[in-house]
Amino acid sequence: MHTAKTLRDYNKDIRAALDNAFLREAMDKFATAYPTGRANAFREYDVAALIAKVAEVKDQGLKRLDGLFAQFKAEAEKRGVHVHLAKDAAEANALVTRIGKEAGCRTVVKSKSMTAEETLLNHALEAEGFEVTETDLGEWIIQLRHEGPSHMVMPAIHLSRYQVADLFSQVTRQTQPTDIQRLVKVARRELRPKYAAADMGISGANFAIAETGTIGIVTNEGNARLVSTLPRVHVVLTGIDKLCATLEDALHILRVLPKNATGQAITSYVTWITGANPCAAAPNGTKEMHVIFLDNGRSALAKDPLFKQVLRCVRCGACANVCPVYRMVGGHAMGHIYIGAIGLILTYFFHGKDKAKTLAQNCINCQACKNICAAGIDLPLLIQEIRARINEEDGRPMSSALLSMAMKNRKFFHGLLRAAKFAQKPVAEGGYIRHLPEIFAKDHGFRALPAIAEVPFRDRFARLRPQVERPVKRIALFSGCVQDFVYPEQLEAALQVLGRLGVAVDFPMEQSCCGLPLSTMGEKAAAQDVARQNMAALAGDYDAIVTLCASCASHLAHGYGHLLGDSPEVQAFAAKVMPFSVFVSSLNVAPERFQQTMERATLHAPCHLCRGMGVTEEPRQLLKTAGYEYAPAELEQVCCGFGGTYSAKFPGVSENILKLKLADVARTHAETLVTECPGCVMQLRGGAIQHGHGFEVRHMAEVLAAHLKDK
Amino acid sequence: MEQSAIVARFRAKAEAVSAVVSEVETMAEAVAYTVDLCVHKEACQILVSGCDESLSPVGRDLCGLKEWGKIIAAPGIDAATRELLVARAKENGISVIENGLREHLGGVDIGFTVCQYGIAETGTLVLDSVSEEVRLATMLGEIHVAVLPKNRIAPTAESIADELRRMLGRNPNYLAFITGASRTADIERVLALGVHGPLELHILLVEEA
Numbered sequence: 001m002h003t004a005k006t007l008r009d010y011n012k013d014i015r016a017a018l019d020n021a022f023l024r025e026a027m028d029k030f031a032t033a034y035p036t037g038r039a040n041a042f043r044e045y046d047v048a049a050l051i052a053k054v055a056e057v058k059d060q061g062l063k064r065l066d067g068l069f070a071q072f073k074a075e076a077e078k079r080g081v082h083v084h085l086a087k088d089a090a091e092a093n094a095l096v097t098r099i100g101k102e103a104g105c106r107t108v109v110k111s112k113s114m115t116a117e118e119t120l121l122n123h124a125l126e127a128e129g130f131e132v133t134e135t136d137l138g139e140w141i142i143q144l145r146h147e148g149p150s151h152m153v154m155p156a157i158h159l160s161r162y163q164v165a166d167l168f169s170q171v172t173r174q175t176q177p178t179d180i181q182r183l184v185k186v187a188r189r190e191l192r193p194k195y196a197a198a199d200m201g202i203s204g205a206n207f208a209i210a211e212t213g214t215i216g217i218v219t220n221e222g223n224a225r226l227v228s229t230l231p232r233v234h235v236v237l238t239g240i241d242k243l244c245a246t247l248e249d250a251l252h253i254l255r256v257l258p259k260n261a262t263g264q265a266i267t268s269y270v271t272w273i274t275g276a277n278p279c280a281a282a283p284n285g286t287k288e289m290h291v292i293f294l295d296n297g298r299s300a301l302a303k304d305p306l307f308k309q310v311l312r313c314v315r316c317g318a319c320a321n322v323c324p325v326y327r328m329v330g331g332h333a334m335g336h337i338y339i340g341a342i343g344l345i346l347t348y349f350f351h352g353k354d355k356a357k358t359l360a361q362n363c364i365n366c367q368a369c370k371n372i373c374a375a376g377i378d379l380p381l382l383i384q385e386i387r388a389r390i391n392e393e394d395g396r397p398m399s400s401a402l403l404s405m406a407m408k409n410r411k412f413f414h415g416l417l418r419a420a421k422f423a424q425k426p427v428a429e430g431g432y433i434r435h436l437p438e439i440f441a442k443d444h445g446f447r448a449l450p451a452i453a454e455v456p457f458r459d460r461f462a463r464l465r466p467q468v469e470r471p472v473k474r475i476a477l478f479s480g481c482v483q484d485f486v487y488p489e490q491l492e493a494a495l496q497v498l499g500r501l502g503v504a505v506d507f508p509m510e511q512s513c514c515g516l517p518l519s520t521m522g523e524k525a526a527a528q529d530v531a532r533q534n535m536a537a538l539a540g541d542y543d544a545i546v547t548l549c550a551s552c553a554s555h556l557a558h559g560y561g562h563l564l565g566d567s568p569e570v571q572a573f574a575a576k577v578m579p580f581s582v583f584v585s586s587l588n589v590a591p592e593r594f595q596q597t598m599e600r601a602t603l604h605a606p607c608h609l610c611r612g613m614g615v616t617e618e619p620r621q622l623l624k625t626a627g628y629e630y631a632p633a634e635l636e637q638v639c640c641g642f643g644g645t646y647s648a649k650f651p652g653v654s655e656n657i658l659k660l661k662l663a664d665v666a667r668t669h670a671e672t673l674v675t676e677c678p679g680c681v682m683q684l685r686g687g688a689i690q691h692g693h694g695f696e697v698r699h700m701a702e703v704l705a706a707h708l709k710d711k
Numbered sequence: 712m713e714q715s716a717i718v719a720r721f722r723a724k725a726e727a728v729s730a731v732v733s734e735v736e737t738m739a740e741a742v743a744y745t746v747d748l749c750v751h752k753e754a755c756q757i758l759v760s761g762c763d764e765s766l767s768p769v770g771r772d773l774c775g776l777k778e779w780g781k782i783i784a785a786p787g788i789d790a791a792t793r794e795l796l797v798a799r800a801k802e803n804g805i806s807v808i809e810n811g812l813r814e815h816l817g818g819v820d821i822g823f824t825v826c827q828y829g830i831a832e833t834g835t836l837v838l839d840s841v842s843e844e845v846r847l848a849t850m851l852g853e854i855h856v857a858v859l860p861k862n863r864i865a866p867t868a869e870s871i872a873d874e875l876r877r878m879l880g881r882n883p884n885y886l887a888f889i890t891g892a893s894r895t896a897d898i899e900r901v902l903a904l905g906v907h908g909p910l911e912l913h914i915l916l917v918e919e920a
Contacts, residue, residue, distance in 0.1 A: 030900060079882040137906055138897035156897050164898050184895060184903040191907070196816045212879045222850055222893040222908035228885075229846045230813070247876050251868045265724065266833040266890050269908075275883030278843050280813055 001148045002336040002347070002359050007649060010358040017329040018652050022160045024328070030157065031327040037263025038318075038372075050256050055376040057249045058241075058312035062302045068210040068243040069293060075213030076291060079275025084292045085240070089350075092294045093124035096202065096235055099290055100130060103233045105199035111217070111224035112136040113204025114152055114315055115237050115294055117337050118350055121202070133194045135223040137187050144171060150331030152317040152339055153261050158330050191223075201227035205238035206257070206314070207250040208291070214274040215291060216250050218257065220267045228273060232282040236291045240298050241311040253314055260374040261316035297349050306385060310349070312375035313342050319369035319379055324639045325362055328656045334362060341369040341379040348386045353393060360386045362650060364643035364657075365520055367611035381562060387522030396523070403517065404526035410512035410533065414458075417485045421452040446655035447686030450486050457488035461507045464492055466499025472587065474504045476542040478534075478556065478577075480549035481513045482678035490678060493705035494548055494580060500708055501587050510537035515563075516555040517644050524563070531560045535573050544578045548701055550677040551644070553579045554612030579609055581676055581700050585618040589625060594707040596627035601703065602670035603630070604661070604684060605637045606677035619700060623674060627707045635664040640675075642683035658687040666693055676700045712866055717831045718916065721864045724834030728891030729904065730912045738858070741915045742795045745856045748913065749781055749821050750803050752854065781805045784812055784852060785823040786844035796823070812847035822852025822909065827878075828871055829864035836889040836914065837871075839878060846885065850893075855909040857889070861916050 004010035017023060042050075061068060073083040082099075086092035092115075100108070108130050110116065122132050122143070134143040138156035142149060144167050149155030156164075161178045168176040168186050176186055203224050207216035215236050217224045228234050244250050258264040279287035302308050320326040320340025335343035336355045344363055348356035363383045370379050391400065406413045457479055475498070483491050498505050515530035534556070538545050547553045557577040564570050578586070601623055609615050616637070623630045641647065641657030661684065665673050673688070673695050675681060685697035698706075712720075722732045735741045785796055786809045793809070800807045805820075812819070824845060828837035836857050840846045849855050865871040868888075878886055893908030904910050 026899065033900070135907070136897070137895045141897065154897060154900065157900065159898070161899055161901075180898045180901045181903050183898060184906050188906055192816055192818075196813075209879070212876065214879045214884070220894045220896075221906045223906075225846060225850055225887070226907060229843060229850070230816075247879060248869060248872055251872065254868075262896070265727075266835055266888070268728070268889065268891050268894050270835075270888035272879055272884070272886040272888075274879050274881065274885075277841060277883045277885045280843055 001332065002334075002355060004358050005354065007358055007361065010362070011650065011652060013333050014329050014650060014652055017333040018656055020330075023158050023330045026157060026160075027327045027330055030321070034263065034321045038260060041259035041263045041265055051374060051376050054253055054256050054314065054374055055309075055312055057244065057252055058375055061244050061249065062241070062308055062311050065240055065243060065299060065302055068245060069240060071210040072208055072213050072243060075210065076275070077213075079213055080286065080289065081213065081276055082290045084290065086292055086294050086296075088296050089119035089294070092119045092237060092292055092296075093121050095292050096121060096237065097124060097128045097130075099233065099235055100125070100200050101128070103200065103288055105233055106130060107194075107198045108132045108200045108202055109195050109198040109227050109231060110134050110139070110201070111203040111219065111227040112139050112155070113202070113237055114338065115204050115239050116202065117149060118296065119237070119294065121237065133191070133198070135191050135194065135227060136219075136221060137184065140187060140191065141167060148332070148337055150339065151320060152315050154317075158332065195226045195230045198231040200233040200235060201231040202235045202237060203227050205236050205242055205291075207253065208238060208243045208293070209245075209247055209250050210243060211246050212274055214247075214272050216254070217271045217273070218254070218267050219269050219271070220264075222269050225269060225271055228271065229279070230281065232279055233288040234290070238291070238293060240293045240295055241302075241313075243293075256374045257314050257316050260318045260372070301349060307349075307382060309375075309377050310342070310345055310382065312377055313346075314374050316374045318372045318374060322368040322372045324366060324368065324641065324657050325364055325650075325653055328653050335359070341383065342377070345379065345382050345386055348389070353390055356386065357390055357394070360390065362653075364639055364641070364646045364653075366607035366639035366643065368607070368639065371611045384519050384522065387520070388524045389522070391522040400521045400523055403521065404523040407513055407515070407518060408526050408529050410510065413512065417452065417481065418456070421454070446651070446690060447658065447683060448689045449686055450682055452485055453488050455488070457484045457491045458507070458509060460488060460492070464495050465507070466495055466505060468499060468502055468504045470502070471504035472502040473543045474541070475506070475544045475546045475583070476538050476540060477505050477507045478511055478514070478538065478545055478547040478552060479507070480547060480552040480678065482682065483548055487678045487681065487699070490548055490681070490699040490701050493699070494701035496705045497584065497701060497708060500593075500710070501584070501589060503587070506540065506542065508537045508540065512537075514549075514552040514555045514559075516551055516559060519555070519559060519563070520644060520646075528563045531563050535560065535570070538573070542576065544583055545573075545576045546578050546580055546583045548580045548676065548678070548699060550579055550606035550609035550612065551679060553577055554608035557613065579613055579615055579676060581619045581622050582613075582615055584704065585622055591625050591627065593709055594625065594627040594704070595709060597707065598627065598629045599672065600631050600668075600670045601628040601672040601674050602633045602665055602668040603636050604633070604640060604665070604673055604675040604680055606675055606680050607639050609676055610637045619674070619676060622700065622704070626704050628672070628703065631668040631670050633664050633668050635661060638664075640680045640683045642679045644679060647683065654683075658683055659691070662687050662691060662693055665695060670695055672703060673697045674700055674703050714862065714864070717864050717866050718861050720866075721829050721831040721834055722916070724831065725891070725914055726834070728834060730834065730891050730914050732914045732916065734916045736918050738792050738917060739795055741858045741917055742792065742799050744915060745783065745796070745821060745823050746799045746803055746805065748854065748856065749783055749800070749805050752820060782815065782819040783807050783821045783823055784815070784819045784844070784848040785809060786812070786848050787842050788823070788825055792825070810844045812844050812851060815851055818853055819848070819851050820853055822848035822850075822855045823858075824849060824855070825858045827863065828874070829859045830868050830888070831864055832867045833890055835868075836887075837875070838887045838889060840885045840887045841881070841883060846887070849887065849889065850908045852909055853905070854911045854913060855889075855892070856913045856915065858915045858917055861918060
C-alpha cells in the first residue's frame with residue numbers, strides 16, 4: 001500500500017521491491033507468460049473490435065447511470081432485494097455494519113471485491129466486532145498477513161509457496177508442506193467451516209444488469225457461490241460503474257474480461273443472481289439480500305469529459321500485467337489499493353491527492369497499458385492529466401515551473417542548452433560525461449550520459465543542407481531538442497540519406513522542443529504554448545513533417561490534438577507528421593542503393609513508435625532493404641527504461657528495465673542495436689557502454705547512411 | 712453452423728479447461744457412468760490432503776461428518792432418472808441424497824445435475840441453480856457430473872440471450888455458468904483444481920434428454 005509522501009521515500013520503497021529477489025522472479029515469469037496466454041485466448045477474435053465495443057457499451061451506460069440505477073433498484077426491489085446507494089466509503093461501510101447488526105450477524109465470509117478493498121470494509125467490520133474471513137485463496141493469504149493486494153486479479157502474486165506454507169503452519173498450528181497442490185487443499189479444508197459458521201456473506205459484483213435487477217459475479221474458485229449460498233444474509237458491494245443496461249452488455253464485457261485478465265476464455269464460474277433466493281439457514285427460508293452501490297466520486301467522474309473513461313475499467317488488471325515498471329517493482333510499490341496504471345489514476349479520485357502525488361509520477365509513459373486495456377482507456381494520457389491537476393492544486397515543484405518558463409521562450413531555452421555545454425566541460429570526456437557531478441552520481445551511474453554537442457544541429461544545417469534538383473518530396477525536418485543539441489550526427493546522417501534519395505529538406509529555425517516533457521510534468525499551459533509555436537514554425541507547404549524522434553512524432557501527431565483541440569488545422573498538421581523510417585519506406589527505395597553486408601542487427605522499437613504511432617513493420621523492412629540481417633529480439637517492443645524525466649525521478653526502476661533490455665539484445669548476438677529515438681539511444685548506448693556489452697547502439701538514420709552507396 | 716459442429720466445438724472448449732467429456736445415448740447410460748465413477752473414486756478426495764494431513768481442530772472436525780459411506784447428491788432431477796440412479800447406486804452401496812446438503816459441508820462424492828444449456832464458444836454449462844440444493848451439490852461434490860442434452864448446446868451465450876433473460880427475470884433466480892472445475896492460481900500462479908468446489912468436472916453429452 002503506497003503511503004510515501006516524497007519521491008525520496010518512495011524511491012526507498014522501490015529500492016526494497018527491486019531488491020526482493022522472489023518478487024522480481026515472479027514478476028518476470030508473469031510478464032513473460034501473460035502475453036502468450038492472452039494472445040491464445042483472443043486468437044479467434046478481432047480484439048480491437050471487441051475492445052471498442054466494451055468502450056461503447058460502458059460509455060452508453062455511463063451516460064445514464066442514474067436511469068440504470070433507478071431501473072435496477074425497481075427490478076431488484078420487486079424481487080425482494082434491498083438496494084442502497086452509498087455516497088462514499090464511510091457510508092458504504094456503515095451500511096454493511098448496520099445490516100449486519102440488525103440481522104444479528106457476527107461472522108462474515110467474503111468473496112473478492114476490489115470495491116470492499118477500496119472502502120477498507122474489513123477494518124470497519126472488525127472494529128465493530130465482526131469476524132471477517134476472506135475466502136478467495138489469494139485474499140485469504142493477504143488478509144492473514146495483514147497486507148493489501150499486489151494485483152487486482154492475483155492479490156498474492158508477490159508471495160512464494162514457502163511464505164504461504166509458513167503462514168498456513170501458523171494458522172493450523174501444524175507444519176505444512178510447501179507443495180502448492182497440498183496448500184490449496186489445506187485452504188479448502190480450513191475455509192469450509194468458515195462458510196458453515198458465517199451469518200453474512202459479502203461479495204462484489206462485476207455486473208449489475210438493470211433490465212432484470214441481476215448481479216453477475218466472475219470467479220474461478222467458486223467461493224462467491226458458497227458466500228452467496230450458505231449464510232442467511234448476502235450483501236453485495238459494488239461500484240455504480242458496474243451498472244449495465246442489458247444481459248447482452250454484460251455478456252459482451254464477459255467475452256473480453258477473462259481473456260484480457262488471465263488468458264482464460266471464461267472463468268470457471270459466472271454467477272447470476274436475481275432477487276432473494278431460497279436459503280435454508282434463513283428463518284423464513286429466504287435469503288436477506290442487499291445490494292449496495294458505491295458512488296465515492298464516480299457519478300461526478302462520469303460527467304467529466306476527459307476522465308469519464310476511467311469508469312470503463314472492468315478491473316482485469318492487464319494494465320499492470322504489461323507495465324515495465326510493475327514488472328520491476330510489483331503492486332505494493334505501484335498502487336495504493338488499486339494497482340497498475342489504472343491504480344495511479346483511481347488512487348487520485350478515490351483516495352485523494354496525498355496518496356496519489358508521488359504515485360502518479362511512477363509512469364514511464366510507454367503506452368503498453370493503453371495498448372492492452374480491455375476498455376480502450378487512454379491511461380498514460382490520464383496519468384499526465386492527473387499530474388497537471390495535482391500541479392494546479394498544489395502549486396508546481398520549482399523544477400517543473402522553471403522548465404516550463406524556460407521552454408515557453410525558445411531562444412532562452414536554446415541559450416540554456418548552449419550554456420550547458422560549458423557547464424559540463426570539467427566532466428565531459430570523449431563525448432561522454434565520465435564523472436557525474438556528486439548529486440547525480442549515486443543513482444545515475446548505471447549508464448554513461450552523453451555530453452552536449454560542441455555545435456548544435458541548427459548551427460550546422462545551412463552548411464549541410466542537401467542540394468536537390470527536382471526533388472521527389474519536400475519536407476520539414478523536426479529535430480527535437482536531444483538530437484539538435486546532443487546527437488546532431490543523427491540528423492546529419494538523415495540529411496545524407498534524404499539528399500541522396502532526392503528529398504528537399506527544410507529546417508525551420510523557429511521550431512522548439514515538441515513539448516512532451518512539459519506534458520509529462522503536468523505543465524499543460526506551457527505545453528500548449530510550445531505546441532502553437534511549433535505548428536506556426538512548421539506551417540510551410542511541405543509534403544511531410546519528418547522527425548527522427550519517435551516521442552516527438554507521437555506528441556506532434558497525437559498530443560497536439562489533445563492539447564489544442566481537434567480542429568481541422570491541428571488534424572491537417574498531425575496528418576503530415578511522419579517518423580523517419582515511415583517516410584523513407586514511403587519512397588520505395590531499392591536494396592541496390594545500399595551495400596548488402598548482411599551485418600547482424602536487431603531493433604528496439606521505441607514505445608512512441610510501435611505503440612504511439614502504431615509503426616512496427618517499416619523499420620524491420622527498412623533494415624533488410626539497407627543490407628542488414630534483421631535478428632528479432634524477444635523484447636523488441638518493451639520500453640528501454642528511459643521515459644525522459646522518468647529516469648531521473650526513478651533511477652532504480654530505469655536501471656533495471658535497461659538491464660532487462662540489454663540482456664535481451666545480447667541474446668540476439670547482433671552487432672548493432674538499431675532504434676529510432678534519441679532518448680532510447682541515450683539510454684541504451686549509455687547502458688551498453690557501462691555494462692560492457694559488445695554491440696553498438698545506433699539510430700536508424702545512421703545505419704542507413706552507413707550502407708548508402710555513392711554518398 | 713451444423714449442430715454437430717457446435718457440439719464438437721463445445722467438447723473441444725470444455726476439454727481445454729480439463730473437463731472430462733463423454734457421449735452417452737440415454738439417461739440410463741448417464742446414470743451408469745455416474746455410479747461407476749463413484750464406485751471407482753477414492754472414498755474422500757478431500758482427505759487426500761485431509762485427515763492424514765495436519766489440520767486445525769476445526770478443520771479436522773469436518774471429517775467426522777464423513778461417516779456415511781459414499782454419497783451422490785442429485786437434487787432437481789426428474790423422477791424417472793432418480794429411480795434409475797437410486798436403484799443403481801443401492802446395488803453398489805452408495806447413498807443418493809436430494810436435499811439436506813447443508814448437513815454435508817465436509818463434502819459429498821458426486822454432485823449430479825442436468826443442465827439447461829451449453830455454450831460452445833467457451834465450453835460452458837448453464838445450470839438453473841435457484842434451488843439451494845443444486846448450488847450445494849455442484850460445490851460440495853468432489854466430482855461434478857453434469858448431463859447436457861446435445862440439442863441444448865448453443866454456439867454463443869448471445870444466441871440464447873432471450874432464453875437466458877427469461878430465466879434471469881424470474882423471481883428469484885440463480886443462474887450458474889460453469890466452465891471446468893473450481894480452480895485457482897493464487898500461489899505462484901500454479902494451477903490447482905478444487906480449491907473450493909469440485910476437483911473434477913465430468914460432462915455427459917446425451918443424445919436425448
